[in-house]
Amino acid sequence: MGILKKITGFFINVFVLAWDFGLFIINILTPSLKPGHVVPAHAAGHHLTWPEYVPPKGDDSRSxxxxxxxxxxxxxxxxxxxxxxxxxxxxxxxxxxxFAPSFCFFVPKFSADFLNRSYWTGRFDLAELSLHNAIEHDASLTRQDAALVPDQGKPDLKLVDDLLKEATAKMPDGSPLLTIPDLSRALSKRRKDARKTNQAYSENLFHNIFGSSNSSTMLTIFGGRITDLTPMLTEERFSEQWEPRVLSRFGLTMAKFNGTVLPVEWGAKSKTAEH
Ligand code: HEM
Known part of the structure; x- marks a missing residue:
């Protein structure tokens, strides 16, 4: 990477972090959105109605x-x-x-960088996002490791079922709810299992944090609700009348998200240490 690209990248990251922190503060100071009104007008899913679900077929690209x-x-x-x-x-x-606009810029920009494309003009197919050890990593909760199953575009229904069964809490109506300790336990079991079954297994702190971040969206954006996570993780479909459970006016910032990701990762590490 050229030195100029590195310097620009550094300043973009500093700007995004400052922007994100600003939104975190503004979210505290402004009233939350009302349930039922989270998805903006003119966007798909406004008024809790989602466009028709059509499963992928033929050579459709999936990530x-x-x-x-x-x-x-x-x-x-x-x-x-x-x-x-x-x-x-x-x-x-x-x-x-x-998600906050800071996150929504940061992750696609990160993806454009690892695919060696311009964020501003570049294009991609969904399957390209699964580049191994970029964001995609071993010991995922919904996919077998890439060395075992190269097509990462489909969920592994046994792994998904194992994850959904970890939920220990209940919603007021009695439906199951996934908690931070549940997710930490699921991650720790999955890492232990993947180490045993995949000879090409690789893991470092970076991969672990990506794992905790991806899966922590289940607790934040999905509020841990198993009734919504079931169609999402098994069929990759929105449940009827779904909407994000984050009500912050400027969306879920990275600063706020870390309040879930770090305890999830910490819990997964401590549980792994116990074994
Ligand atoms: C902004 C663009 C995004 C990109 C480029 C992206 C990319 C990825 C990639 C490459 C993986 C595979 C990681 C692995 O190996 O487990 C992944 C997994 C995942 N992502 Fe995303 N993602 C994005 C947005 C989101 C959003 C908005 C959500 C939630 C609302 C989300 C939730 C998840 C979940 C739940 C997993 C599965 C984790 C697992 O199987 O352990 N992602 N994402």
Missing amino acids: ACPMLNALANHGILPHDGKNISFKELNTAVRQTFN
């Missing part, structure tokens, strides 16, 4: 990310999952999931 695949399955991103611009990804993730 290791259940939530991005769901965007394509509902036609919010192109249904074939191909030729998507990074800017389009930013908008779709912001409007659909109520």
Whole structure:
């Protein structure tokens, strides 16, 4: 990478972190959105109605990310999952999931960088996001490791079932709820199992943090609700009347998200140490 690119990258990251922290503060100072009104007007999913779900077929491109695949399955991103611009990804993730604009820029920009493309003009197919050890890593909760199952575009239903069964809490109506300790336990078991079954297994702190971050969206954006996570993780489909459970006016910032990711990762590490 050229020195100029490195310097620009550094300043972009500093700017994004400052922007994110600013939004974190503004979210504290401004009233939250009302349940039922989280997805903005003119965006798919406004008024809790999602475009029709059509499962992938033929050579449709899908990634290791259940939530991005769901965007394509509902036609919010192109249904074939191909030729998507990074800017389009930013908008779709912001409007659909109520992540803060700082996050919605940061992750697609990170993806453009690891694919060696421009964030501003570049395009990608969903499957390209599954580049091993970029964001995609071993010991995922919804996919077998890439060395064992090279097509990362489909969920492993046994792994998903194991994860959903970890939920120990209950919603007021009695439906199951996934908690921080549940997720830490699931991650720790999965890492232990993947180390045993995959000879090419690789793991470092970076991969672990990605693992905890990806899966912590289940606790934040999905509020841990198993009734919504079940269709999302098994069919990559939004449940009827779904909406993001984060009500912050400017979306879920990275600063706030870390309040879930770090305890999840800490818990997973401590549980692994116990074994
Ligand atoms: C902003 C663009 C995004 C990109 C580029 C992206 C990319 C990825 C990738 C490459 C993986 C595979 C990681 C692994 O190996 O486990 C992944 C997994 C995942 N992502 Fe995303 N993602 C994005 C947005 C989101 C959003 C908005 C959500 C939630 C609302 C989300 C939730 C998840 C979940 C739950 C997993 C599965 C984790 C697992 O199987 O352990 N992602 N994502």
